[in-house]
Amino acid sequence: MKIPWAMPYIGEEELKEVIDTVKSTWVSMGPRVKKFEEMVAEYLGIKHAIAVNSGTAALDVALKALKIGPGDEVIIPAFTYIATANAVVYQHAKPVLADIDPKTFNIDPEDVNEKITKKTKCILPIDYGGQAPDYDALLEIAEDHNLFLLEDGAEALGGEYKGKKTCTFGDLATVSFHAAKLITSVEGGMVFTDDDKLAELCRIIRNQGEDPNRKYYHPVIGHNYRMSDLHAAIGIAQFRRLPEILEKRRKIAERYNEGFKDLDGVELPYVSEHVKHPWFFYPLLVDNRDKIIEYLNSKGIGIRVGWPVPIHKQPAYREILKGEQRYPVAEEVAERIINLPMYHAMTEEEQNYVIETFKEAVNKFCR
């Protein structure tokens, strides 16, 4: 059996939307981007959605809109995808790391508190694998210290925290529609906010910093981060599938949980009682990870490690974070985490095969 780690769910609906778009001859940012923005904003119950061409671009737009600049500090988790940190560096601000919670793998509010200085401008948590961090605590810290909170919800469309949807926390929040994500616009992302002025500024930054009422007149430094209508066409068709996709992933996660519940030598995913988990990642902690992956790969099973190297150990950050302290939880999780396959087309037979093969691997290498 050949089981990929992820597989986009692209079919007739997507094809139809794309054909309609090309036939309209309007393929760059236009009515379909607007429609996609409106659909997602309505679903999230938020006022503004600004579509861009990647989740990374969404973070850059958000930080520029918050006017984060040289000398400012932004607190991010030590355990995150590189883009969270890079977006801070694009502003020539400093990413300041905080360690993570050993159960949710999300930023630890206590360590955030420790890292606040006079230069701190923003807290930038992620929702690991889609699961929300402790937003009550993080928002309280932000309020106490008069800091912005920007939610990097790249993986979190469809999640909730205490009944409020993820991708809506803080001053601004972002999502990614990368091809491996829950739903995709091939490449893409969005910025979300209830603040009219921030939304307007995000739209300007996305479109080369151009004044919307004056062609080639640029009040701010922006970028070309426009989403195309061709990509939005895919996003619109995908978005209609979201409930179905979330339900399927929930079922796969349950099946995995059930399959592994008596398995020694592995830590199952912890799900906080306060969240609804969209299951972008199904993460387990194991020892001897390399051997386990090798074994699973040899049996045709694709595995992702999100992520094997925390930010302070990335070679790109050696200079930037020189003299940085250690982050013991992030380091241990990075060494032990493993993400099992999950995709919409996954059959029960495929799920059972993953469960049985993973159990064999754990029994061989984790005892």
Place this chain on the structure above:
Amino acid sequence: MKIPWAMPYIGEEELKEVIDTVKSTWVSMGPRVKKFEEMVAEYLGIKHAIAVNSGTAALDVALKALKIGPGDEVIIPAFTYIATANAVVYQHAKPVLADIDPKTFNIDPEDVNEKITKKTKCILPIDYGGQAPDYDALLEIAEDHNLFLLEDGAEALGGEYKGKKTCTFGDLATVSFHAAKLITSVEGGMVFTDDDKLAELCRIIRNQGEDPNRKYYHPVIGHNYRMSDLHAAIGIAQFRRLPEILEKRRKIAERYNEGFKDLDGVELPYVSEHVKHPWFFYPLLVDNRDKIIEYLNSKGIGIRVGWPVPIHKQPAYREILKGEQRYPVAEEVAERIINLPMYHAMTEEEQNYVIETFKEAVNKFCR
């Protein structure tokens, strides 16, 4: 009659490529991006083409590959699209402006010479409207002072300078495939180079700075600048049309030249004997530009002014270029330039209507 300034030429060929791509279910960066890169590289006679998601991204990748950083100076024309300057600012380097040639509207090599300091690292000329600047002079300056030369060839696919194709000059060159460009991949761009190491670094930077042999391991600060296969599908179909598109634009330019040859009060486009002009812009200099545009618009004719505001007068650059001197040629050109409609589907009747209406406007307002 309703005549837009530009109109993308998207038809059955593009639709077929897009359908094939969606049906293959591989829509993100993959085989079609590779094919598009190979087609363009072969046409240009250059070793490497690295496709990205915009012309702006191409400039950012190129400057990052050249390791331009804080404290460095990059000499750019005072008269250019904002992205040329922004890309320098993304590196927290300083854009240093040089004035332009009053005939080609391209960077003036003599003024480049004046602007070189110990901090200068790179000369970044554009090909205005697709027409090459004086590359012999610019390359000599770069060599004499040990500077990089990066060609911003956003508008220049299909052009030549002394028999060598534009988009191939200097250490690195870029192009844009924005929807209004000669050919389009909806949004997109490429970086070109003959240097294997620079090409490898550009590919890494485009893909989040990730080591191509080690997932989630990032030796450099990159970005998500990947072109999608869906966009490349459009690019591939468009690229096949390039000879036809160039020929059509040449004919429109000739017809305009012929139509305006006896018209007083207007300066016709100058074409250097050393270039082949791909005619992205058909630029004229006029007085009373606002009135002329108003008149043409009232007659249903779309006009572009590329560009009305030189870089040092852009509000986004007020702080960055504080105390900057004046650029008299750039300022005059920005005040007087006007770009007439040009697109593949343009009929002779439409061209004649533009010619006659423009003549009326000039006779009314430029005497």
